[in-house]
Amino acid sequence: MCATTPSGIDNLLGDYTLDHAFDEMREPDGSVRSHYRALAEVLAQLPIEELRRRKQSADLSFLTQGITFTVYGRDEGTERIFPYDLLPRLITGQEWQHIERGLIQRITALNEFLRDIYSDAKILADKTIPGELVYSCRQYRRQMRGLQVPRNVYIAVVGSDLLRLSNGEFVVLEDNLRVPSGVSYMLTNRRVMKRTFPWLFHRYGVRPIEHYPQLLLATLRSLAPEGCVDPNIVLLTPGVFNSAYFEHTFLARQMGIELVEGRDLVTHDNVVYMRTTDGLKRVDVIYRRVDDDFTDPLVFRSDSILGCAGLLNAYRAGNVTITNAFGTGLADDKALYAYVPKIIRYYLGEDPILNNVETFLMTDDTERQHVLANLDKLVVKAVGESGGYGMLIGPHSTAEQRSEFARRIEANPRNYIAQPTLSFSRAPCMIGDRLEPRHVDLRPYILFGEKINVVPGGLTRVALEKGSLVVNSSQGGGSKDTWVLQ
Numbered sequence: 001m002c003a004t005t006p007s008g009i010d011n012l013l014g015d016y017t018l019d020h021a022f023d024e025m026r027e028p029d030g031s032v033r034s035h036y037r038a039l040a041e042v043l044a045q046l047p048i049e050e051l052r053r054r055k056q057s058a059d060l061s062f063l064t065q066g067i068t069f070t071v072y073g074r075d076e077g078t079e080r081i082f083p084y085d086l087l088p089r090l091i092t093g094q095e096w097q098h099i100e101r102g103l104i105q106r107i108t109a110l111n112e113f114l115r116d117i118y119s120d121a122k123i124l125a126d127k128t129i130p131g132e133l134v135y136s137c138r139q140y141r142r143q144m145r146g147l148q149v150p151r152n153v154y155i156a157v158v159g160s161d162l163l164r165l166s167n168g169e170f171v172v173l174e175d176n177l178r179v180p181s182g183v184s185y186m187l188t189n190r191r192v193m194k195r196t197f198p199w200l201f202h203r204y205g206v207r208p209i210e211h212y213p214q215l216l217l218a219t220l221r222s223l224a225p226e227g228c229v230d231p232n233i234v235l236l237t238p239g240v241f242n243s244a245y246f247e248h249t250f251l252a253r254q255m256g257i258e259l260v261e262g263r264d265l266v267t268h269d270n271v272v273y274m275r276t277t278d279g280l281k282r283v284d285v286i287y288r289r290v291d292d293d294f295t296d297p298l299v300f301r302s303d304s305i306l307g308c309a310g311l312l313n314a315y316r317a318g319n320v321t322i323t324n325a326f327g328t329g330l331a332d333d334k335a336l337y338a339y340v341p342k343i344i345r346y347y348l349g350e351d352p353i354l355n356n357v358e359t360f361l362m363t364d365d366t367e368r369q370h371v372l373a374n375l376d377k378l379v380v381k382a383v384g385e386s387g388g389y390g391m392l393i394g395p396h397s398t399a400e401q402r403s404e405f406a407r408r409i410e411a412n413p414r415n416y417i418a419q420p421t422l423s424f425s426r427a428p429c430m431i432g433d434r435l436e437p438r439h440v441d442l443r444p445y446i447l448f449g450e451k452i453n454v455v456p457g458g459l460t461r462v463a464l465e466k467g468s469l470v471v472n473s474s475q476g477g478g479s480k481d482t483w484v485l486q
Contacts, residue, residue: 012043012435016428022166023437024089024427035090035485038203043087048433055086055430058192067188067246082185083478086430088193089440089460090204096484099162099170099444100454102354105344107158107446110175110331112347114154118144118327128346129339133363136414137336138384139178139329141292143299147316149325150223151449156323157216157287158446159183159458163357164425171355172340173441177324177332179289182459182479183445184247187212187254189459189481205486207456212445213254219449220255220285223321231284231321234258234274236265238290238306248289262290267310270317285321286311292326334383334417335361358420362413371418372409375402378418380409393469395421421469429462429480439463441471442482456484 018026025036032040043051067082091099116123117134124131134140159180161173190209194201217233224231237248239261252259258274265283266273273280293300295307314320330336338359341352360367360378371378375394382390392405409416426437444458460482461471471477 011048015431015434015436017437019423020166021423021437021439022164022168022425024164024425024440035092039087039090039200042197042200043435051086051430052433054196058084058086058196061192061195062188065188067185083462083464084189084192085438085462085464085478085480086196087428087435088197088481088483089427089442091442091457091482091484093207093485095170096207096456098353100456102170102172102352103160103444103446103454104452105348105350105353106160106172106175106340107155107448107452109344109347110158110177110340111153111155111448113343114325114328114331115152116347117330118147118154123343123346126346128342129336133335133339133414134330137330137333139292139327139333141327141330143312144325144327148318150225150321153223153323153448154325155328155331156219156223156448158448159443160446162354162442162444163422164442166423166425169355170442171357173357174334174337175332175340176443178291178329179244179324180443180445181244181247181289182443182461183212184250185479186445186455186457186459186482187250189479190457193481204483206483207486209455209457212455213251215447215453215455216251216287217255217257219447219453220287220321220323222449223323224284225318225321228284232274232282233285233287234260234265234283236260236262236286236288236290236295236307238294242289244289251287257287262295262305262307265308265311267308267314270310270314270319272308272311272314272320283320285323288322288324292329295322295326329384334359334381335363335414338417357422360418362409362416362418367418368409368413372406375406377421379421380405380416380418383415383417391470393421396469424469427460427462427480429464431464431466436466438466439469439471440480457482 025033027033062084123129155177157180159176162170163173164170220233221231234257235248235252237259249259260274264275272283274283290306294304296311297304297307298309299312315322338361341356344350344352360371362368378394380392392401424439427440428435429438440460440462442458442460445455447453460480462478462480463469463471464478
């Protein structure tokens with residue numbers, strides 16, 4: 001092993017400054033953390049021209065593979081190449097073990113919560129959670145009351161967003177239980193990284209993630225209707241104009257299942273069929289990437305053409321499994337998020353392994369007044385929004401924006417929560433010819449079938465703009481590969 005060349009790494013780190021945020025690569029005294037040293041040595045030894053060439057090669061790979069996402073609400077061309085950073089984010093095996101245990105605990109409790117709410121609702125009768133918070137949630141589906149789902153699993157696929165605070169602690173920012181996206185970028189990032197730094201994989205002993213599609217397929221198979229031995233599984237997409245259409249096609253291809261739109265499906269006698277050139281073919285499991293509202297025009301939005309009429313009745317009859325189950329969005333409502341620690345204690349009798357971020361509920365008069373008096377210091381979020389939409393980041397906002405959000409909060413307190421502006425961790429990124437720190441979060445993916453599996457790693461999202469705290473791709477963020485070490 002060659003010794004690190006101080007001049008090489010020093011040149012790369014010319015603009016790399018530390019602040020009070022946790023730095024994934026460097027200790028507070030500026031030295032490189034032990035698990036990052038091998039990567040730092042490689043960077044120090046590679047000429048900048050070679051790093052630039054590898055970055056261009058990686059970008060070209062994303063372009064030729066058509067790895068894109070769609071940005072809504074912009075006048076210019078909306079389909080973009082997903083921004084990608086050349087350097088991996090490293091997580092030690094010990095850190096990952098803690099994260100994995102915390103996520104399994106959390107998903108187990110949230111699934112129990114959904115099962116309870118749609119059956120006896122004991123947690124409401126015990127007044128652990130305010131009933132009005134549940135019944136006023138736009139994602140609560142009264143049609144799910146009393147409906148038995150296979151294996152009592154409501155949330156088969158979950159993506160939870162984690163942040164690392166300045167003291168090094170990982171906390172949960174939010175849970176995505178409806179149609180969590182981004183796993184295709186996790187997988188393609190890994191493919192590109194293997195071509196970019198192949199020898200580093202052998203040196204580091206990175207834990208694999210490539211089995212995710214087959215793990216997802218096995219999860220879906222395990223949730224097939226009772227008695228179905230060889231289920232026909234399809235992925236239901238809203239279509240080519242959806243922001244995650246690339247991911248839908250990618251996953252269907254990787255699993256070897258059909259990608260269908262609502263117009264490809266039909267129901268008859270409470271059985272779902274797929275139209276094929278050989279006639280109708282029965283469908284047993286639907287991995288849907290369509291929101292509840294658009295899945296069945298007979299029950300939800302009558303103007304939707306993205307779903308299939310009669311889907312809920314077929315589901316209710318036990319002839320098809322739809323995952324995630326209808327109504328799971330209740331458990332990722334941002335106001336109910338504040339109660340997840342209580343939910344864990346209520347159903348499991350355990351303290352949370354992963355903590356929440358402090359959250360202020362606007363339905364509480366005292367907390368609302370505190371937030372309205374401190375809008376310039378807090379982050380305000382609409383409870384049903386995602387992708388960085390419907391947010392106010394107080395320190396970066398104008399007086400006009402704060403005034404507008406104050407008006408919205410007063411008009412509809414149930415629709416907003418607020419959290420402190422967190423200075424979450426930063427990781428090294430190739431910005432031009434230098435390494436610069438950028439804020440990152442982490443979205444691990446959890447699969448719940450016969451048992452719970454957490455794929456080691458996840459999607460590390462990056463706020464590529466200097467000083468920005470917004471990592472969402474729809475707001476200009478990018479991603480990088482996540483290496484969980486043995």
